Structure formats: structure tokens, C-alpha cells
Amino acid sequence: MLKRNSTCFQFKVLLVTKKFSRLSRNYSQTFNTASEATLQVELNQLDKKWIDKWSSLIPKEHPHSINPLKFINQENEKKPKLYTLSMFPYPSGMLHMGHLRVYTISDVLTRFNRLKGFDVIHPMGWDAFGLPAENAAIERNIDPSVWTRENILKMKEQMKLMLADFDWEREITTCSDDYYKHTQKIFKLLYENGLAYRSKSEINWDPVDQTVLANEQVDEEGRSWRSGAIVEKKLLEQWFLKITDFATDLNKDLSLLEEWPEKVKLMQKNWIGESHGVELTFKLTNGNDEDLIKTFTTRPDTIKGVQYLAISLDHPLTKKIMVEDDALQNFIKRAEKLPEDTKEGYLLSEIYVKNPIDPLHNNIPVFVAPYVLGSYGHGAVMGCPGHDQRDYEFWIENASNQPIIKIIDPSDPNIKVDVNKPYLGKNGVLNQKAGKYQGLSVKEATSQIIKDLESVKLGQKVTQYRIRDWLISRQRYWGAPIPMIHCNSCGIVPVPDEDLPVLLPKVDKIMGKGGSPLSKVDDFVNVKCPSCHKNAKRETDTMDTFMDSSWYFFRYLDPKNTEIPFDKLKASNQMPVDIYIGGVEHAILHLLYSRFIGKFLHRIGYWDSKMNGEPIKKLITQGMVHGKTFINPVNGRFLKPEELIYDSSETSPRIKETGQEPLVTYEKMSKSKYNGADPGKTIAKYGADSTRAHILFQAPLTDILDWDELKIVGVQRWLRKVLNLSHRISKLVKTETVLEKPKILNQDEIKLHNDLQHYIKSVEDSFTSTSSLNTVVSDYMKLTNSLISSLDSSKVSLALIEDAFLKLLIILSPVTPTVSEEAYEIYCNNLNKNWKSVLINQWPKLEPVIESDSVNYSVMINGKFRFVFNGKKSLYKTQDQNEILKEILYLKEGQKWLQNREIKRTIIKPKMISFLVNT
Template identity: 35%
Template sequence: MIPKYSASETESKWQRKWAADGIYHVREDESRPKWYELTMFPYTSGDLHIGHWYAMAPADAHARFKRMQGYNVLHPMGFDAFGLPAENAAISRGIHPYTWTMQNIANMRRQLERMGGCYDWNREIITCLPEYYRWTQWLFLKFYHAGLAYRDKAPVNWCPNCQTVLANEQVISEGRCERCNATVTRRAIEQWFLRITRYAEELLDSSRIEWPERINVMQRNWIGRSEGVEISFELDHPGVETKELRVFTTRPDTIFGVTFAVLAPEHPLVERLTTPDHRAEVEEYVASTQHRTEIDRLSTETEKTGVFTGAYVTNRVNGERVPLWIADYVLPSYGTGAVMAVPAHDSRDFDFARKYDLPIKVVIAPPGWQGEELQEAYVDPGTMVNSAQFDGMPSKEAWHAIADFIESNDYGTRTVSYRLRDWLISRQRYWGAPIPIVYCDQCGTVPVPEKDLPVLLPPDAEFRPTGESPLKYCDAFVNTSCPRCHGPGRRETDTMDTFICSSWYFLRYASPHYDQGPFDPQKVKYWLPVDQYTGGAEHAVMHLLYARFFVKAMRDLGLIDFDEPFTRLFNQGVIIAQRQKMSKSRGNVINPDEYVAEMGADVVRAYLMFIGPWDQGGEWDDSGIHGVKRWFNRVWHLVLQGQEINWPKQADSQEVDKELRHMTHRTIKKVTGDLERFHFNTMLAALMEFTNYLSNVASEKSASASAWREAVEALLLLLAPTAPHMSEELWSRIGNTYSIHQQPFPAWDETLAAEERITLVVQVNGKVRDKVAVPASITEAEAKEVALSQTKVKSYLEGREVLKLIYVPQKLVNVVAR
């Protein structure tokens, strides 16, 4: 009688033993190749839902596979623990964010242990603990000293009623404060930035990383490199000393078509250039744009608006005097905050010119253009017209000719602009790493000395639900002495964006308890860079870009000696529920715990890998999970049943063993290839097929004992990365030595894996008409002969002339006939 499989008993038994034996404990080992396989660590927002498992279980299987292949695998786990949700929970539940976060971590760790991950828990890191954020602060200081961190004024959402800064998500429709419904304005306040733009050019280069191309494309688009020319327009305004207005354009070929110029409302020249008769209108407009949020203002849906300043600038290339407007479609933070408007060849300028009745001057003739009025901006290449000496030139050539002309006359210079902005890292929040800066009336901005780190987050700060930095009201924190002059000083009360914590955590795993620096350089040298990173694509232009920036900056600081954090990247898809992404706020989270309790972690792991290609994700639907459960029961039954069969020493016939060994080695080959490329669904399909085949072998009972043994051991070893518990249990029940997870992954014999007989497909004019089993060694001439001799084929060829035969080795013969 074969005992029933008890998943819950077996799983907890092995989990305890693995933990007690420390089989997943990782050490540096120069004798083996290292493999650093990292899954993006989870945010500590509560329970792990099925989406987390979808990210972690297949990644764990892949890491286990690499272990079995002989790599020294670092596959660590930790928690991204600072941030807004914890603080919001603290406010709404009256519980401290630390308590709430640590409770969540305890629960998530328990869930991950139940998943059966091969994590080395000795290396766990938690970003909100001082032993971690001490080094986040240390890195900030390194950046500060290198000129990569600076303070500047930046516009933020400001609620005049609450007297506080609001995050973008706190601004509700029509630009109102979510709390008091007052109209939010934009206000410039001092904020800390990291100079990521210094690395814009290097970040564009994806040649050293093997990442999905769509992620590279998203990063390139985000960085948004544009080649153009910064051009000076002549300015002669009474009482204004500045004699030029600089604009940036990517279309110098259109410069003869400029009919007006536009400043961003925030441009510093606006106030000085506005003439008295336009002042009232301009001031009103500037004020109205401040009422609009960035999001609202940037929307292409809203109609363009603007006002005339009363001032004029002169286009140096043709001496034309054009009016100067202000409009909020011009952004202060891109280029020079001013544009030359060419309505004929730019759709935004075109719309604006139409609305305010400004002239539209064609300087690039569309094909077949007869001088008629344009119905829309013509933005494509064409022939130059109305452009003096450049007339008749193709516009693409004129681009360079005019750029040269501008440069040689000192009207401007070629430049490159990026869409990427510096990274604003200040958060008016409590639950984050304090920025280690002290303000002193005598010495100004003073960095906290390294030896005084960490700047501890005071546990007893009172948070007010205002959105304003709570640390501001914590006197014990704010009041300090200046590290330089020892006079009274005030601490910076903003905290760092949590994306800073996750920009270097992968380095900390190499030496998580090191206390002489953020990491032990020797350990980092051994483990880094990450060989395989896995996680969601939603981090394409945030975390993944920031981490690349950090590594490049740290390299230039001499801290590390590699260029990219993550050599390979794989993005798993998203599991959705009720057509929406799973999240607590949507109330559609699926908790894996009940599935684990009912069917076991192995089944849940395998099911998540089986539902489809890992990079596709999909709607959560548990209707197929019983299929996996059934398969596991069949494997269990099959392996134990096989133990009770008295297998013959010699197979009944050589053919039986030959086929069994062929199927075994073919499966090993297929599974190895699929695991390598994260094709978990087809890997499991192959293992199911193998199981079905072995069931037949077990009922025939005619294979030899050794061939059966080989097949069953292969099945368990191939299954071990996916189902670590059941495979371990069966491994021990068939009398093998502990642990299956310390066994080498099976290797296949190419001769045995190769097909001996193939199905030769015979087509007539491309349609399948017959299939013939032939030896794989068949020659081209033989195959053609076999094809033509089939009676079915002959009947199709009756009365036709055979024109030619197409032969695809090992596959088919196509008879082309007329």
C-alpha cells in the first residue's frame, strides 16, 4: 500500500531540517564560479500576495537550478522598509511605522520560509534599520562631497490653506488639496537633488548589459537625448541689460520661419521684459499658471494659452523683429526655458499661432507645395524656401548648413539637451533616512561627519497628518550643534526618497553585517555585479535607472570597479485579479497562504510556473491548480510504486531500455534548456509528458532496474528546483543520500537524447499528404524516394508533372507538381 502524500507535514519537516543544517548558507568560494541571482526585494506593505510569489518562486527555482549546476549561488532576500505607506498606516492606525513595518516583515519572512526559498537568511537586510541606513547616509555624503548632491529651489505642490507641501498623489482633480479642497499652487522651495544628469550620456549606453530591449528603449526615451542648437536672439529692451535671449531648437533648418518667440512663464526675464501696457495681463497669466499642477499643465488635452509681453526679439539670421510671448506650454526646466516659434513646422507653435492669429511662414516646402496655406504644421523634411541663401537645399542638409552658419557668426552653438532631470530626493516625510546635513548660521550648509553617522531617526517624533516634514517639530532632533564651529545648528528635516535605499542594496548583500563601510570591498569584488536580476518592468525608469546611476557614480568615487549593477535582467509579467493589478487599496489581493495550506507550497510554486510564459503574467485563475496537484500525486505514486516493482536485471528487450533511456535523456536536455531561459511552463509540460510515459513503463514492468532507476532519479532531480520539498522526500524514500539540493543537475548524453526515428512529412504543393516513420539517418535521396513511393502521394500526383522536390533534413519532403 502506497502512503498518501502529505504536503504540509513533508514541507515543514524539510524546511526545519534545511534551516537546522544551514544548507543554503553561502560563503565565498574561489574554487567554484559564482552566480549572483537577485530578485527585487519586496516593499513591506503587508502580506505577500500571489503576485510576490509569482516574482519569487520561479526566480528561486532558477537560482536552485544554478546551484545544482555547480555555481556558488548568492540568492539573498531582504525588505525595502522605508516609505510612505508605512507612515500612512501609522497615521491611520495609531501605530508606529517601525512597529508596523517590523510586524509585516515577520509575516513576510514566515511566508517566504513556507515558500521553500533557498535564501540565506543570515544575509537578510532591512533598509529602515540604522545599521543599513547609516550607509545610505554615508553614500549621500560621498555624493555631496563629489558635487553629485546639491540643494536647489524646485517647484512643489503647495496648499496655501494647510501651509504645506503635497505629494503629486495628494493633489486631486482640478488641482485641489485632497484634505481641505483648497486650490493647490506651485511654489519653489529648497530641495535636495542628485546630479543624475551628469551620467545621462553613459546611461544611454546599454551595450554592456543584457536586458530586454523594451527596457533599454524605455530608459533611452526617458533620458530623451536631443541634438540641437542653442541660438541667441537679439534683445534690445529699454532698461534691460541682457542683450540676448537664448533658445534651444532641434530644428535650426526652420530658423527663417520664426514668427514669434515664447518664454516659460517662470523665465527670469519675464518680469523685466513685460511692458507697462501688458503688465496686468502677464501677471494674471503667471499667477494662473501657478494654480495649475505640473500634471495638468503638461497634458496635451488642454488647449494652449499664452499672453503677449509687449517685448520683441530680433532673429539674427534675417534681422526680423518678432513678438515675445509667454505660454505655459514652454517648460522652464528644459533647454533654456525659451523657444523660437516656427508655426509652419511645429504643431504646437501652429496651434498657438492659429489661436492668437500670429503669422505662419513656410520655409520648408512640402512635396508639391504651391504656396497655399498649410492646414497643419508640416514637420517632415522638404525643400528650403524663404530662407535666403539656403533656398533650394534639402532641409536635412540645411540643418547642418544653418547650424554651421550660426556657429561661424557666433549666433549660437550646437548642444545636446536631455529630457532627464536631476533626481529630487527630498521628502517631507518622517519614515525615511534623514539627510545628514546641518544648517549653521555661521557655516551655512554643513555635512555631518562620517564618524557621527547614523543620524538616527527619532523614534518619538510626533507625526501630524499635514504632509509636512514631521521632523521639523521634533526639537530634540532639529536642534544640534554645528559639526564645524560647534555653535547652534539645525538639522535638515527632510528625509531621503526610498529609491535611494534600493539603489545600492544589492551591494550590501555581499557583506550584510560589515561595519567599516557600506560593504566589504573584497566581498563585493567576489560577488558583484549581479549576474541575473529579476523583477517587474514597472521599475524600468525609476529603480533600474537609479541603480545604474549609483553604480556609475560609486565607480567614479573609487568605491567599486564595475560599470553596471545588473548584467542580465529578466522581467516577469504581472498577475492581475479582476482585470486590475493586485493591491491592497483595490482590495483584490489573492493570498497564497490558503492555497499553501490546502495543496502545499510546491504545488503553488509549480502552478505559478506552469500557467504561461513567465514574462507574460496574466489574470489569476486557480482553475488549473488541481491539474498540478494531480500531477504531483501521480509522481508520488509512480516513484513509490516503482520501488515495489521487481525490475528485471536485464530488460525484456534492448529496445525497451533504449527507448526509456532516450526519453530520460531527451527530457533532461529539454528541461535544462528551458530552465536556462526561464521557460518554466514548457519545462513542466515536458516533465508531465515524461511522467505519463513513465506510468506506461511502470505498467509494462519490462525495463531494466538500472534504466528505471536512472529515469526516476532524473525525474526527481529535474523537479527539485520547482518542488524542493516533495523531491527531497522522494529522494530520501528511494534510498538516496540527503540532500537532493546538493546533487549535481543531471547531464544528458547527446547520443541517447537524439531521435533515432523521425516522422518524415510528405507534402504535395505545400499541403501535408502523408507522414512516414523513417530512420533519422535517412539520406536526401532515400527520403525523396520514400516520399514519391507512398501510394497516397502517388494518387495526388496522378496526371501531374513533378517539377521539383524540396528536402528539409530530418523534417519533410515537398513535392512540387503541376
């Protein structure tokens, strides 16, 4: 333990002099704290400097790489693999704030894991097929491939400027034929395994974009996710993928996804919609044995209350009757345009069905109703207006003159149910209208009714799913052609593997909307049948772009393979994706399709999996970035930046015209709200490090981030502190001849040591288990401040400070690589050391925390708290009053309150020392 110079200490308080020797460790207190002002680094100038310097350390074949660590360390084979992936962007030509957020998260995690010794796979590519490119091409009359390529180049450059370190050697572009060749192969595999089929089916038609939409692309209001138009129903021959074949596994295996957000799993669960119920058969009263309607219900207990059946617009019975029923034909035409939740129905005259449990009840009417989906169940539902809200509403609309029948009463007689309203409760008792089931509880009735149905062979237990097969046909140009040929003699014939890819033909002008653009390209359409060699026609639909992105994470592992989509061994070794980062808006569509294709490829032996073909182990969904939005309080109008004027403090603007203060909110960025922020401009103004640290610091990563550029100064102030600290420390180290770590640490040294261990551990935890990247930045700031106070106190060994500082530079390099490097270069230059990139390092090893033998005592003088004294814990045990006084009088505070005073009494408690003195 440190020995303090106590030679001048005299026991008598009155004799205490001012000659207190301030503890000096191995360096002298001569540095100049004013140097802070002398260093005014332009943080935005560091980006170019360091990108150039790093490039000089990276082999020339990797012009877009910026992290030398990956190339310098040659022992990658021995390192554990870690696959980190962020959702690839659509190449619109411009990174937006959402991209900046997700790629910053992905980049810092990757840089951290590389320092931790992982061989990280961190690829990037382009989700390049799809409507925006096609629409842009039509508007500007340019080739979508040219437009896409130009945009990719721009965005690649922007990613470099944000210092995102991707494995560009793995880059893929879904619209290149060397990629979609394999998308076509996977389609063929699905077809060969009976999972791709063509069916004439009711589809969602977007009247604005003139294309078919998947169910997932229609929102709750029945509008297109892209154009916003009310979606219409049409019957078209379409390609489907049988995702329903995997519904059981997709539902069950959600339990394997322990590192997925619960919210996303719940959304998937609801989408898959597994329900257990009974399949029922209703026989037509006037028909023969084949005339029956199958339906599904989760409430067999209500079967005695059935008052009608409703069948879909494309039910076989509907089709049969409509041939001779003009009114029905007209109804169906009209119904295609009705919203999904419409209550309209068409009563089929003279058609009745029998209740399967009660054949005497044989006058149940049948309606054709748009609310019944052809693809769910059997396209028919039983209607119990007495016990189902939707059935009730339908009944009121279509048969209001007939009362509803209720066969279940609440078990609790105190619950009163309006006689004209349905009873929706599930805890009830069947009443006399339920005939022989009277008196049974819902649960008892359910099992008895299932038994009875089974005995007459008119019902059986089944599991039903809400999810429907994936419609992948698109009548658009810019997508992967479906590799199929229609032959009059042979039917549908797949394009042989050796003829893949089916190239998307170049066209002078995309025809725009309506029908398949490819159907107008004769050279493309007319083809010989691969089987009989007669004239045949190609399929002219292209694939949904979600098909391209459903398997891309496999391709990254083997991006140059010209023969097969990917090598089995590579996929088996490196899948699943360890960390997948992207927006929660992909919680259903993309992730569900990816799980489906991952499971399919596993099922057919394309890769080995320990998670039943699940492709993604951990999922991180980052929140959206909202923009600062100014609104005129008088008329509610959004204000443009040029309509505002800022005062000198630049924080609170006023409206130029009126001088009023605008309302300030944060909302989803959009052109109409003038609240967009351009990541490129922010980086150019503040530098990449400040922008990255700011975007992480402002909100927990799953929360919405309110982007306020003005707050970035806080991060900048901290980064300048780090650079200043490098100057101060290196100048001191330079003047020091002996620089050794003390064998025994004093209290301040213990504090710095423990702070360092604490923050390394905390940052590490945030990067690994908790993903709380906002606290990472605040931990950096706290450790920086701890170093500054250690230096200022001059009680801490310089060797310890130097060591802690160099470790700080390593641990902050994932977030702020240029400041780390700059600070390290300053240090090296001042010490005439050779600079070697700080990125080429290992994450600091944690050392044990040193148990401090000191404790903070509150010092009370005459009953009043005056200051805190950090002294040995043993003082309480020994009650050594002389020792205490001696220690306290080293402190300025101690001198202030006790010097030249007569101490009458000293009381020592575990955390408090109280002096009674004469005033």
C-alpha cells in the same frame, strides 16, 4: 541488439501461433498498476514535514533557511559565484500574488544554479522607508518602526511557507540605522563630488499627500502616482542629485546591457531623451548685449519661420518682469495649477527679440508659457507654428489673428498641405520665405544655418537630454534624514562621518501632513555647527526611498560592515548582479537610479567594473498576475465571491440572485473588483509545490498571468503521479536481485534514454538561456509520462528506469522540492536505504543521445493505413520480407491484421510497408 525468442516462429503465416514471448528485461511484469489509487497524499501536508526535516540539516544560526545544500557543501570558495536577486518588497505585512510569482522565479533559478555547482548569492531584504508606513502610522497612531518590524516578521514567515530559499544572513532593512547610515554616507559622497545640490525650484506638489514628488512620480495626466491627485507646481528649496551629469553614459551604456529586455532599454532611452540640436541665442530688440534668451532646437532649419519665443514661469526674464507686472504675477499663480500640456500663455508687452539669423526680423513676441519647463534646455523654446504641432496649437490659442508662416514645402509636389495647417514633414525644400536658403533641402539648410549661426556666434551644436536632475527631498518623517546642517556663518555643512547616522528621532505622534514633520522636533533641529560650533539647524527633509534602493545590491555583499557601505574587493568580485528579477513597473525609476548610483560609486573608485559601473547584467521582468473577475452582465457591477453559486463541476458559477451566468474576465487584482487571491491561502490549500509549479506553468514569465486556482488540479495530478511512480519503481527494484543496465539498449530503452537527455537539456536551457519556465513544468510532465510508459511496457530495463527516475527527482527539485524529497524518501524507505536529502545533489550530466537504428513504418493493408511499426532502418535496404513479417507478427496489431491471411505481395519503402492480402 536484443534477440527475440523466435523458436516458435514459423515462416508460414498461417501457422503463426499466439505464443508470442513478450520481451522481459531484468524484471518481471508483476507490479500492480492499481497502486495509483492507493496513494492519496495530501500535498499540502508535505510543506511542514519537509521544512522541519530540512531544518534539522541546517545549522541552528540560520532559522529561516530551508535549503541544506548551501550548508552541507563546504567547498564554496572554489565554486563560481552567481548573484541572483529579486527586487526586495515593501513590508506591507502581506505577500501578494505578484510577490509569489517573482520570488518563485528567483527561487527556482537559485536552486537550479546551486545544483549546477554555483555558489549562488540570493539575498532578501526590505525596502522599508516610505509613505505607506507613515500613513499607516498616522492612521493607527503607532510607531512606523514597530509596524514595519511586525510586517517583516509576517512576510518572512510567508516566504518560508512558499519555500523561498533566501540568504537570510545577508538580510538588510533600509529603515535600520545600520543601513541608512551608509545611505547618508553615499549622499555625502555625492555632495562632496558636486553631485548633490540645493536649489529653489519649481516642484511637483501632491496636495493630498502634502509632499513633493519627483517628475517620475507624476503620470502622463499630471497626477500623483500614489494619491492620484492632480499635481500642483510650487517653488521650494530642494535637494537634487545631478543624474544629468551621467546622462551621456546612461544613454550610451544601454548598449552594454545585452541581457536586458529591449522594451526596458527603450523606455530608459526615451526617458534619458538624448537629442542633438542647436543652442540659439535670441537678443532682445530693445535691450543691451546682456539681454538675451538662450534656447534649444532640434530643427534649426525652421529658424526663418520663428514667430514667437516662449519662456518658463521661472525664467530669469519672467522673474525680472513680474516684479512690476501684477497681471503676470496673477498669471503665474494660476498657471501653477494648470495641466502640463496647457496652451495658455502670457504675452510680455513691449518685449521683442531678433531672429539670430536675420537681425532685421526684430519684432518676435515673447510669451511666458507653463508648457515650457524651467529645467529643460534654458527654460525657453522657439515657436514655429508653421512646422510644429504644439507651437501651432499655442499660436492659435494666443495669436489666432495672425497667419502662420511656412518656409518649407514638401519635396513631393503631389503632397498638398492645407494653407492654414502646419507642415510637419521633415523631407522638404525651403521656399522663398526662407530668403537666401530658398531651394535648399532640409538637410542642406540645417548644416548651412548652423554654419551661419556659428559665424555670428549666436548658435552652436549641442546634445540635449530630456532627463532632469533627481529631486530627492521629501517633507516626510519616515525616510533617511539628509545629513546636512545649515549654519548662518558657514552655510551648508555636511554632518561629519563620525556623527553618522543622523538618527531619525522618535516622535510621539507624527504631525501628519504639511511641511516636514522633523522640523517640529526641536531636539533634532537644533544642533551645533560642526565647523564653527555656533548654533545651527539640521536639514529636516528626508530622502526619497528610491535613494535607499539605488545601492542596496552592494550592501547585500557586505551587510555587517559597520564602517563603510561595502568592501571594495567584495563588490568588485561579485558585482554586477548576474540575474535581477522584478516587475516592469520599475523599468525607469528604480533601474535608472540604480544605474546612476552604480556608475557614480564606480567613478569614485568604490568598486571595479568591467561594464563601466553598470550594476545589473541580466534583467528579467515578470508580468503581472491578473485575477479572475466576475461581472454582472446586466449592470456591469463586479461580483463578490459570495454572490456566486457553483454547480457540481465547480467550474462555471451562476449569479445566486438571478441564476444568470456572470461575465468572466481577468483583470489587475484589486479590492474593488473582489478578484484578489491570497498566496497564503492557496499554499495552505494546495501545498507550496503545486502553487509554485502552477504559477510557473500558467504563462511565460514575461506575460500577464491569468490566475485561475481551479486549474491547479492539473499540476496536482502530475505530482501524485510522481509519488506513485516512486512506489511502483521502488517496489519492483526491491524484488529484483540483479539490477544492471543493459550494455545494448533496445528501441524502448533508447527512447527512454533519449527522452531523459532531451528533457534534462531542455529544462537546463529554459533555466539558463531562454527563461521559459512554463515549459520547464511541461517538460517535467512529459518525462514523467515517458517513465510511466516505459514501466508499463515492461520492455525497458528496470535499472534504466530507476536511474532516469532518480534524475527526474533531481531536475524537478528546484520547482517542487517537497514532492522530490517525498518521492525520494518513499524510494529509500521501500528499499531500506538511508534517506539523504535529494537537494544535496548535482545536476545530472548529459549523456550522448543514442542514434536509433529504427524508424517508424506506416503499415498499409490493402491500401489502407492500419498501424505504425517501429522496425530497423535496414529493412528497407535488405528488403528482407521474411524478417519484416516476423517482426510485425510480434505486435498485437500485426497479428490482428495479418494472422491467418495469405500475403500476396509486400512492398517496402523507407517509411512505409504495404501488404496485399486475401481477405
